[in-house]
Amino acid sequence: MTGPVLVYQLPEELLAGPAAGIVAAAGQAEDAGVHALLLGDRPAARPGRAAPPAAVVTASMLAVRTRRIGLVVDAAPAYCEPYNLARMLASLDHISGGRAGWRMAAGPDPEADANHHREDYDPAGAREARTVEFPPLLRDLWDTWEDGAFVHEKDTGRFIDPDRVHVLDHVGPTLQVRGPLNLARPPQGHPVMLAPAGEPLLAAEADVLVTGAPERAVAADRPLLGTVTPFVAETAERARELHAAAGAPPSDEGNAVLTGDPVQVAGQLAAWADRTPLDGFVLRLPLPGSAEAFTDLVLPELRAAGHCSGAPGAGTLREQLGLARPANRIAARLATAGAKRS
Amino acid sequence: MSERDLHLGLMFWATGTHAAGWRHPDAAADAAYDIGLIQEVSREAERAKFDFVFLGDRLASDPALQHSNPAQISRLEPYSTAMAIAAATSHIGVVVTANPTYSDPYSIARLLASLDHLSDGRAAWNLVTGADPAAAHNFGRDAHWNTSRRYDWAEETLRVVGALWDSAPEPDGSGARRIEHRGEFFSVDGPLDVARPPQGHVVVFNAGTSDRARELGARSADVVFAGPQPTLAARREYYADIKARAARYGRADHVAVLPGLTPIVAPTTAEAVALHDRLNALLVLDPEQEIGDIVRAGGIGEGHRRNLTSASEVFGVDVRGNDLAAAVPADTLAAVSEEGARRLAEITRLTRRTVDGPDRITYGDLVHATPAQLSHTVVGNPEEVADMIQEWFEEGVADGFNIYPAYVPGAVTAFTELVVPLLQQRGLFRKEYGGRTLRDHLGMAVPKR
Numbered sequence: 001m002t003g004p005v006l007v008y009q010l011p012e013e014l015l016a017g018p019a020a021g022i023v024a025a026a027g028q029a030e031d032a033g034v035h036a037l038l039l040g041d042r043p044a045a046r047p048g049r050a051a052p053p054a055a056v057v058t059a060s061m062l063a064v065r066t067r068r069i070g071l072v073v074d075a076a077p078a079y080c081e082p083y084n085l086a087r088m089l090a091s092l093d094h095i096s097g098g099r100a101g102w103r104m105a106a107g108p109d110p111e112a113d114a115n116h117h118r119e120d121y122d123p124a125g126a127r128e129a130r131t132v133e134f135p136p137l138l139r140d141l142w143d144t145w146e147d148g149a150f151v152h153e154k155d156t157g158r159f160i161d162p163d164r165v166h167v168l169d170h171v172g173p174t175l176q177v178r179g180p181l182n183l184a185r186p187p188q189g190h191p192v193m194l195a196p197a198g199e200p201l202l203a204a205e206a207d208v209l210v211t212g213a214p215e216r217a218v219a220a221d222r223p224l225l226g227t228v229t230p231f232v233a234e235t236a237e238r239a240r241e242l243h244a245a246a247g248a249p250p251s252d253e254g255n256a257v258l259t260g261d262p263v264q265v266a267g268q269l270a271a272w273a274d275r276t277p278l279d280g281f282v283l284r285l286p287l288p289g290s291a292e293a294f295t296d297l298v299l300p301e302l303r304a305a306g307h308c309s310g311a312p313g314a315g316t317l318r319e320q321l322g323l324a325r326p327a328n329r330i331a332a333r334l335a336t337a338g339a340k341r342s
Numbered sequence: 343m344s345e346r347d348l349h350l351g352l353m354f355w356a357t358g359t360h361a362a363g364w365r366h367p368d369a370a371a372d373a374a375y376d377i378g379l380i381q382e383v384s385r386e387a388e389r390a391k392f393d394f395v396f397l398g399d400r401l402a403s404d405p406a407l408q409h410s411n412p413a414q415i416s417r418l419e420p421y422s423t424a425m426a427i428a429a430a431t432s433h434i435g436v437v438v439t440a441n442p443t444y445s446d447p448y449s450i451a452r453l454l455a456s457l458d459h460l461s462d463g464r465a466a467w468n469l470v471t472g473a474d475p476a477a478a479h480n481f482g483r484d485a486h487w488n489t490s491r492r493y494d495w496a497e498e499t500l501r502v503v504g505a506l507w508d509s510a511p512e513p514d515g516s517g518a519r520r521i522e523h524r525g526e527f528f529s530v531d532g533p534l535d536v537a538r539p540p541q542g543h544v545v546v547f548n549a550g551t552s553d554r555a556r557e558l559g560a561r562s563a564d565v566v567f568a569g570p571q572p573t574l575a576a577r578r579e580y581y582a583d584i585k586a587r588a589a590r591y592g593r594a595d596h597v598a599v600l601p602g603l604t605p606i607v608a609p610t611t612a613e614a615v616a617l618h619d620r621l622n623a624l625l626v627l628d629p630e631q632e633i634g635d636i637v638r639a640g641g642i643g644e645g646h647r648r649n650l651t652s653a654s655e656v657f658g659v660d661v662r663g664n665d666l667a668a669a670v671p672a673d674t675l676a677a678v679s680e681e682g683a684r685r686l687a688e689i690t691r692l693t694r695r696t697v698d699g700p701d702r703i704t705y706g707d708l709v710h711a712t713p714a715q716l717s718h719t720v721v722g723n724p725e726e727v728a729d730m731i732q733e734w735f736e737e738g739v740a741d742g743f744n745i746y747p748a749y750v751p752g753a754v755t756a757f758t759e760l761v762v763p764l765l766q767q768r769g770l771f772r773k774e775y776g777g778r779t780l781r782d783h784l785g786m787a788v789p790k791r
């Protein structure tokens with residue numbers, strides 16, 4: 001990999017706008033060598049403005065309108081059923097040819113909770129236990145069909161190999177799912193899972209960790225991304241104006257705000273990439289024009305310093321991140337059980 | 343154009359709607375995960391000016407169905423598939439089957455509104471309450487809910503979803519309001535976060551069979567997607583009943599009744615019959631069982647297997663142990679039950695083979711007529727297929743059809759190239775789209791808040 005991993009979190013104003021604008025922004029990012037897009041998702045109203053479409057739907061559109069960029073969606077276990085989310089992420093992975101990712105959203109959100117009460121379900125009730133139970137359960141569901149289980153033999157009429165499909169019978173503290181899932185194992189095996197580094201129970205299951213404060217990033221045994229909100233313009237003064245006009249948001253635990261001209265912003269990112277354990281950045285692009293500004297102004301600087309290839313990546317999102325394709329967990333468990341028996 | 347407009351949808355099943363369709367030489371065997379092919383088939387339907395592409399769904403997988411109904415085993419999730427289709431087309435509607443039994447109203451309202459935005463007003467929701475008892479076990483429940491509970495839940499879901507669409511902001515952010523729904527099953531504050539769908543309300547389809555389904559469809563659906571009926575009288579009764587129920591809600595002209603239809607069409611009748619025979623010959627039959635054993639026709643309840651034992655039960659004569667290719671003696675066929683006689687007439691309609699020749703009904707024909715049929719099938723040349731469509735449309739049985747291609751993409755091409763031009767020449771079907779949204783195609787206005 002040349003230089004840090006770059007993930008664009010596109011601004012809500014852009015994502016809530018016309019489809020053509022979203023597709024254009026994604027295409028520009030892809031052409032500039034950005035590795036993935038992160039599509040936020042929060043099922044609760046924004047005061048005074050319309051929210052973007054659901055991330056999985058936007059991601060599906062982008063999957064067929066781009067070719068190489070990764071597509072990471074936010075989804076909170078509190079607001080979906082594991083069987084439904086497993087198939088949505090798997091479908092996105094199939095449609096995109098192995099470019100899907102999931103950032104687990106875990107925090108309490110009373111406004112979203114208030115939209116999702118059912119007779120048999122209170123989102124706030126078992127939030128933590130459910131959130132922890134979800135990720136490994138999705139991995140297991142994706143593994144209910146082994147690679148190659150669909151054989152499609154026209155001459156014999158054999159459509160599947162029944163020995164390569166498995167019932168799961170998951171019975172956990174908050175979730176019960178029998179399985180199998182109703183679609184083939186995703187191209188990546190499992191879509192890439194991102195989780196906050198600061199949530200140990202989620203982090204344990206994640207493929208990629210996301211942290212805030214770069215200076216305090218702690219080395220991890222898997223890719224680690226820092227979250228940065230860049231306010232960038234041709235001059236430092238104009239960048240400060242943008243930052244001020246946005247209400248001058250400060251850096252916090254989850255997010256480093258970076259304000260400056262292209263050389264300053266690129267220099268700081270390069271320094272973090274060189275001197276901290278960070279493997280890359282989630283760039284939270286704050287304003288409608290932020291994606292374009294970052295691509296046009298900062299990426300050339302990073303490129304010049306050898307910190308960005310400038311060419312679209314190739315392969316699955318896992319391959320772009322240097323992650324291995326996971327082995328099938330259910331097949332492995334069955335093999336172990338079989339070996340013990342014999 | 344006649345006063346009423348004929349509506350056509352394309353039912354997309356990756357394996358084809360014929361259980362052996364995927365084995366046909368013109369079929370893509372693995373179309374389920376080939377999004378490029380799914381898009382291409384949809385563009386083909388759009389070139390033929392179809393109203394919509396229809397994506398059915400099931401929330402369970404049953405590998406045991408690989409020979410009897412391989413389409414039930416797996417598929418891409420419909421919201422994402424519909425979006426991928428919409429991104430490759432400009433006019434055709436996209437229908438997502440979503441089962442409220444295993445979801446919640448806010449998620450459904452939001453996903454459909456999202457699809458409606460990014461497709462510029464082409465989304466529809468096929469509301470089903472679920473045919474698969476097995477789905478319950480994938481969603482933490484011990485058992486499939488009974489009909490009344492499923493429909494009580496579905497009706498409240500529909501009310502909340504409608505209220506959420508009406509609660510949503512305009513694209514500029516104005517006009518949102520909370521709904522504060524406190525119902526029997528759901529408590530939802532709202533407003534919807536996503537802007538109000540371009541169609542106001544996403545178009546609603548309903549597919550079901552019970553009295554509750556008929557009532558829900560008549561009161562709340564824009565399109566009722568109808569299953570097969572055994573006789574013309576039953577089809578008439580069904581159509582008239584939906585319209586009469588809709589009239590009681592002041593909606594007689596607002597509900598289109600669209601049955602499924604499998605056209606097996608070729609340039610000549612003989613070629614169409616040969617194609618139908620060829621598809622049936624590709625079926626893998628079920629192993630024989632003991633007479634009287636209850637067997638599952640997987641996912642769709644209990645039913646009959648595809649073998650001579652089940653054929654014996656259905657036709658009421660013992661035909662076990664015979665060569666499938668052999669003609670059945672006329673005296674055996676004379677002894678069949680009343681239901682058997684009805685099915686013999688069906689066999690003749692499809693295969694043109696008769697009880698007394700010159701081409702005689704075979705044991706294989708009995709076997710293929712034994713399992714429940716997924717849709718009405720018509721076998722013939724383009725004129726014969728167009729005649730049947732026109733007849734049903736003009737004689738109070740259908741407002742259009744959801745076309746089931748027996749295999750993809752070949753059967754889609756055959757229908758769009760051979761039959762649609764005839765329907766257009768006869769003034770029954772549009773030559774150009776009159777508008778851009780699915781509501782435009784269906785002739786339905788955008789509902790006010």
Ligand SMILES: Cc1cc2nc3c(=O)[nH]c(=O)nc-3n(C[C@H](O)[C@H](O)[C@H](O)COP(=O)(O)O)c2cc1C
Pocket residue numbers: 397398399400401439441470471472473474489549550551552553554555567568569570602
């Ligand atoms: C034409 C037609 C299509 C249907 N498509 C689906 C489907 O895609 N997924 C599903 O779960 N159920 C589907 N159903 C089944 C219904 O959900 C329904 O539950 C079933 O027919 C039982 O009828 P009831 O709900 O009225 O009791 C369909 C039914 C009909 C008649």
